């Protein structure tokens with residue numbers, strides 16, 4: 002079967018240990034987490050996790066069921082089956098000597114990202130986007146030398162209108 | 167009424183109808199122990215915390231109620247981990263209370279501090295650290311509710327010492343509200359109809375039943391279906407007793423040490439009805455050749471069990487009891503115009519033929535005592551009216567094969583985890599629940615030494631558990647593997663250096679019997695069973711006897727080594 006990445010949106014009770022319960026489920030069963038993101042929602046006591054996991058259909062089915070089985074889990078949605086918006090934020094610290102700086106800034110402009118820190122020979126760029134945009138940017142900046150990268154992992158949300166085109 | 171945490175805990179237990187708990191004190195739970203004399207909950211002092219958790223588990227398996235265990239922090243808590251994992255693997259409802267260091271010290275490597283909630287996260291259904299006295303009663307309520315509903319399992323509650331001393335108004339909640347926990351129970355009607363359709367079409371249906379039938383208490387429904395629809399039944403180790411073992415449609419256990427008839431039936435059936443069983447690898451053998459010609463229906467309360475190991479044609483997520491009673495209800499109106507008995511008559515005949523040509527057997531011997539013979543004798547003497555606990559190894563398999571379990575909750579055995587040392591303390595828990603029943607631990611000489619210290623507990627508490635050691639001087643099951651698959655390299659499995667079990671029993675104040683001759687087996691067992699004291703019966707059996715049939719690990723069920 003084909004391995005693929007699935008984005009799971011998992012709503013959980015925001016109680017102590019819930020993150021390690023979820024993470025432990027993955028490590029204990031040998032499932033692969035690509036990224037895991039968690040923060041409180043507007044509803045009191047509820048957190049939303051966005052988990053990107055990799056596996057074939059059987060593995061993903063098990064992951065979803067196992068997540069549902071955890072007592073603090075309120076809801077699990079596999080967004081991969083739905084139209085959804087996925088975003089990741091990345092900070093990139095790039096080599097930027099004077100001769101390269103203009104070109105880097107042009108790229109920042111085209112990609113509509115932001116420069117959030119500058120020094121004589123580096124710039125730090127903040128970019129938000131989906132996987133395609135981020136890997137395109139990373140590709141373009143690699144030749145200048147990316148000194149550091151920090152990624153949040155994905156946050157995702159189902160689109161309001163599930164239109165089949 | 168304002169009470170301390172310790173008092174609240176005991177009140178909660180009373181509210182839950184807990185009559186007995188098994189435990190061992192220590193600094194972190196001394197406040198609870200201080201209150202035990204004022205409570206109606208009886209406490210049984212074990213000699214090792216592993217004994218407490220297994221006893222609570224045995225109590226739960228024998229009664230169908232929640233077992234309870236209380237231990238101190240640190241080493242007290244970690245000593246229960248094997249027992250918690252044992253209960254988890256077999257979905258047994260137990261609630262474990264552990265003491266914890268005072269809240270200000272948590273995380274500071276305090277004396278006897280251990281993160282037991284972290285340690286037991288993967289082997290409990292759920293666990294709690296009570297951070298505030300105001301949450302205590304509700305947490306206990308939830309713990310019992312979680313332990314016994316849905317797929318049952320162990321739930322641990324960690325209680326910091328200072329919370330035990332805090333004071334708060336006691337108010338036991340009447341209901342449990344957990345927005346995140348809603349176990350599915352009722353079966354989908356459409357799926358039930360589908361199953362009945364399949365049943366009518368199938369010529370060679372087979373029930374494959376597991377522990378879920380026992381835990382959900384659906385043996386009556388299962389028995390009704392097997393008998394009225396004329397469907398043969400095979401069971402996992404955990405499911406033994408759910409269908410009467412002396413019925414002629416019962417094929418015995420399937421899998422690695424399953425009967426010929428059961429394994430052949432699986433290989434040839436055209437409809438497999440898996441109920442409360444989870445397709446464990448000890449059961450399926452090589453998965454690709456498991457029930458190769460069958461449409462598979464899988465009834466289980468736990469959706470994660472469905473589709474995990476085999477692909478299922480009709481999944482049915484429901485409590486076994488409600489699913490089987492829905493099936494009964496659905497087929498009852500058909501009884502008049504559909505001849506169920508005739509429908510499967512040929513298949514039932516075939517299966518019986520397999521049973522007759524290849525029954526469970528062994529080469530009997532007049533001089534040496536065969537372990538199977540001992541188990542047969544135990545069955546004869548008790549007429550099946552006993553609670554049997556087992557240790558793990560060959561003794562366990564012989565106890566499964568040669569004793570007929572006619573009622574549910576009469577076999578206590580560590581199926582999923584295979585925990586040596588389980589049987590004796592579990593028997594102790596069952597004996598506490600049923601003081602007048604004959605409770606027998608069928609043991610190996612290796613396993614019995616793992617929790618032998620509970621001899622003192624059974625003697626003190628007048629729990630007349632009978633331990634029958636099938637003493638082969640080996641870690642027999644491992645030796646069997648070494649013999650068959652490792653060219654008889656009996657590395658570290660010879661256990662002939664052993665205590666004098668008779669003296670050992672006597673040293674504890676119990677009775678000891680030894681038997682070395684075949685014609686004394688019956689009389690010795692009778693004498694021990696008639697005694698009102700706990701007994702060890704040390705029976706010297708054939709040293710290199712093997713468990714057959716055997717499907718080598720990873721082979722197909724039809725590739726059985728026979729006697």
Ligand SMILES: Cc1ncc(C[n+]2csc(CCOP(=O)(O)OP(=O)(O)O)c2C)c(N)n1
Nearest residue numbers: 559560561584586610611612613641642643
């Ligand atoms: C706690 C634990 N340790 C190790 C094992 C591995 N094991 C499985 S069966 C067995 C041999 C058991 O020997 P004994 O209790 O003498 O029983 P027999 O097989 O001889 O009947 C062992 C060591 C286990 N199941 N549990």
